[in-house]
């Protein structure tokens with residue numbers, strides 16, 4: 204009882220700090236429902252099983268600790284990729300810095316605009332996938348985001364989009380506390396690629412709800428980096444209909460606290476979903492990948508590949524689950540989480556889980572923690588490769604199976620060069 | 631010229647002496663062979679020369695053309711022209727053979743103050759050498775030694791040697807695991823590299839490799855020392871009589 208009381212007191216303060224915005228009928232209903240959900244579940248505390256490895260305190264507090272804006276001369280990610288760029292600065296859409304949001308086969312609306320009308324197509328998704336993703340595990344910050352997100356992008360895709368849509372999150376103010384909420388709906392047979400990059404804010408919460416209809420295909424690549432002091436909590440909710448495809452890759456470098464939750468549900472047969480991540484942490488770095496894949500259809504393939512490179516006391520967390528529901532026969536589920544420790548000071552905490560209620564399935568999972576392979580290291584050096592270069596080669600080799608999930612060669616190359624840059628700067 | 635003098639080596643971790651005073655000189659342009667029973671210290675000698683960790687040199691010296699090898703990092707030894715073809719080549723998942731070779735070649739060039747090879751020049755070089763060793767282009771795209779057969783791994787060692795063109799080549803049982811044809815290929819690869827400014831130290835158990843790569847001098851190693859040195863006929867003697875007679879002389 205005492206615990207519940209303390210929880211709700213913290214929640215009142217948290218909600219008071221990010222008031223639920225006013226809006227039209229459809230969004231007001233969704234926001235109100237989200238507040239009710241949040242009040243029922245409360246904010247997480249350290250006793251919550253789902254928050255055992257990552258302390259939620261910095262996310263619970265009414266306002267974030269200031270995070271210095273990190274300036275460097277490195278060219279931003281995706282700069283050389285032909286894309287439609289939509290920019291948010293400290294959580295507000297920045298029209299001047301953005302491209303004209305016009306692209307064949309796509310309808311793009313700002314959440315702030317759509318929220319003014321009484322009815323909008325996004326009603327069927329906004330907070331809907333989030334709500335479905337609240338069972339069996341509560342995700343309070345996602346509900347909070349649905350309740351108080353002020354901006355975001357609503358994208359409806361009807362055809363094959365030939366240019367990626369790129370969401371850029373700038374961080375300009377030390378104290379910004381941001382909730383962004385995006386909706387993407389891919390109609391039957393549609394295809395698109397979404398790019399995301401940038402630190403976003405001092406404390407950045409983002410929810411992305413994606414509905415992939417029959418035969419549609421969604422490719423997602425994001426880079427979270429640059430800022431050292433930022434906090435981020437992100438949620439990706441994906442619903443896959445039959446024969447749809449989804450691939451996601453996230454590169455994270457730096458950041459005091461990042462928790463990326465991915466909640467993926469197969470509702471139609473013969474669909475494929477791959478989620479991958481590569482995280483590089485040096486020093487004050489805590490990175491948490493929390494993934495929940497639900498197979499509720501037949502003959503679907505899911506694949507999770509998460510890799511972390513840690514040094515100087517960096518902490519990596521992986522919580523991954525594959526749930527195969529009764530009747531989800533011929534499921535092919537795979538999960539791999541691995542950490543490469545570059546010294547003895549770092550830490551990797553992993554909780555891989557399988558829960559299977561169908562008999563004709565193939566599911567495998569594994570989790571490893573290791574150091575640089577001494578034999579390989581010596582072999583490279585014996586051929587004249589300097590120690591640091593040899594180490595970098597082995598780090599990139601370790602990350603290779605995660606990077607392979609990027610389909611576009613130019614984007615993959617961009618990611619690889621970011622990794623190389625990060626490694627080089629740490630020599 | 632490789633000069634090893636009174637080299638004593640023990641394991642880092644335990645108090646186990648493995649090399650107990652090795653004396654060996656391989657003059658420039660010569661091919662020397664080392665034979666010796668299992669566990670006599672042949673691989674240890676080659677590892678210590680290449681700079682592998684885990685060993686402690688307690689006494690003695692090893693120089694290549696006057697440069698103290700034991701003072702250098704492994705990559706510096708390589709840049710000085712030392713090359714070890716491993717008895718057990720290492721698999722490196724995630725690093726392609728091409729990336730590996732190119733990084734190695736250009737790192738050595740850089741260490742020697744030379745310009746890096748252009749992508750085209752490098753490709754030409756690799757293609758030519760690979761062709762001679764019957765290594766197909768597909769294998770070069772694959773990760774280093776991953777999924778290679780035993781014989782393919784050994785051929786890959788010789789390919790690296792041919793591309794890096796070192797001045798001192800140590801071959802640790804490069805013949806083991808090779809079929810007759812592969813052995814010929816490897817021997818041809820080695821012979822093609824024989825040059826007045828390049829020396830070889832060939833570690834083997836079998837005369838058949840020495841049929842193809844004719845050594846100038848043969849050494850017998852036993853219990854961490856070179857116990858006998860002679861001409862090519864010494865290898866034939868081992869082939870016929872084993873080590874018993876030779877070891878008895880020194881018991």
Ligand SMILES: Nc1ncnc2c1ncn2[C@@H]1O[C@H](COP(=O)(O)OP(=O)(O)OP(=O)(O)O)[C@@H](O)[C@H]1O
Nearest residue numbers: 641648666667668669670671672673674675684717
């Ligand atoms: N890291 C190690 N730990 C324990 N023992 C070792 C280690 N390295 C070498 N030795 C021991 O040192 C001795 C010499 O080994 P080495 O591999 O050099 O022999 P070798 O002459 O190459 O034998 P082979 O002909 O079988 O290849 C052996 O008794 C071996 O067990």
Ligand SMILES: [Mg+2]
Nearest residue numbers: 672673674717
């Ligand atoms: Mg040996």
